[in-house]
Amino acid sequence: MVFLEFEKPLEKLTEQLQKIIQISEEGDIDVSDKIQELENKIKSKKKEIYTNLNGWQKVQLSRHPERPYTLYYINQICKKFVELHGDRKFGDDKAIVGGIGTINGQSVVIMGHQKGLNTKLRQYRNFGMANPEGYRKALRLMKMAERFNYPVICLIDTPGAYPGIEAEERGQAEAIARNLMEMAQLKVPILCYIIGEGASGGALGIGLGDKVCMLEYTWYSVISPESCSSILWRSWDHKEEAAEALKLTSEHMLEFGLIDEIVKEPLGGAHNDPEKMSKVLKAHIKKEITALKQIPTDELIDKRIAKYEKMGQFDLLVEGE
């Protein structure tokens, strides 16, 4: 188990618990009372820690190395799933995965950013930073969903679109822009979930939908706190302040009307109980698909665009001011 800085009090308690369990297994001593006591302690400590997280701590949680990624959820949620590769133009991006599958007897197109589980795989997945062909593969799958009238599900978890020479040569900006325009008019329901990091255009590139939800301990912003610190504070040392200033938590995003709903995570975060998280997510998807399928296509698209049209905060000057 990996413990983050603010989770340190849990580490000691967990170690104690493991020791006692070990002792009880070795000898005949009955320590069940002690175990129960420690488990309760851990639970209340968790509650205490996780109900008082600040922005930066939530950013750290969203990047927890044991947090489930897209393919884990897809395999838990879909009874059948066939991964599909390639954008039919240039190549196959490993940082965005997707395919066709079934959820409760409903065929769907499901996709998302994919991060690697270990050092080697993290490189293979380019740390979840997609190139243009990732966004173009995503769009190809969405257009297929449209042809067969399947809902689209997007799982978002990226530190940003990849800033490289080849990405620029092949039109990173065009790929993201095209997706936004096409997703606005897609004739089937689009359901988006931020499952980890929602950084900037790289996240939004598969993130425009009828219903956009954030898992509880995720973040969504125009820039990562680190980059924001380096640009606005001209130093990398102000990431905590930047995380606060950006108001990037799921609570803020819901309050601002920039997302539609928060999906609660198990106590201690998704990585503490990935199976439970998957069940919650699956139930949510099922409910949303059922509701969105009721809406006639034209109305669905109009509502989708109207939702985005409302996003923004500005003042109107009265004439003469």
Next chain:
Amino acid sequence: MGWFNRLKDGIQTATKFKKEAPDGLWHKCPKCAATHTVKELKENVFICPKCDYHIRIGSHDYFDIIFEGKYTELFSNLVSKDFLDFKDLKQYKDRLEASKKKTGLKDSMSVAHGKINKKSLVIAAMDFSFIGGSMGSVVGEKITRSINYCREHRIPFMIISKSGGARMMESAFSLMQMAKTSAKLSQLAKEGIPYFSFLTDPTTGGVTASYAMLGDINFAEPEALIGFAGPRVIKETIKRDLPEGFQRSEFLLDQGFLDFIVDRRNLRERLDDLLTIFSLSDAD
């Protein structure tokens, strides 16, 4: 006459020149280092007479050039607010006030409705001098209202991009302007109203990754920096030098992302051609 008379009045002149450079003052070209008077530059639409370098100009300079000084400004009553109470080294509210004072503008985008040889066009143009031409809620709303206006009156729409990207001080609100503007542009496309995207130096970040790349026609000024990630970020990521001419207009044309590059001196004529070819019935 037209545009340069307006420029001579000094009312709509690019900020850089308005405050610091009366007509007689010398200006050194950032590319070839040749010096010219501001008056000489004005008469050449701020293109260096020696090397053709296109000096950055403001939204109203473009309106003057394209509409020969005759246009109506739209939606100028929209102004940014510090909704998030955002503070880095400065408070966003103070940055806004300082920028307004410095530039005489209300935000980084102005919209104008004018005509080129009797053909109507609505142009939303960005000002780099206002917080780096950053895109916040006001930019998104001005584009949205412009698009609704163009749909109502069946007028072609053009955006002149000049921006460092999304405005960080509006966090996710600025990010969502990418979705908002792209979604609105999809309505124009659906209704068969032409949208021209004109990219000028520099166009990067969330602006490139939304409306700047979505034109029926994408075109740019020569040598403009155009990209998703900024050159500095790419350099830091890949840890090597960038190739010569990388992310410049000519490079993007070669890669297939622009339809053509246009010299500022031919801009009006080229737009006239486009409007004639697309010829929509005039709103008036």
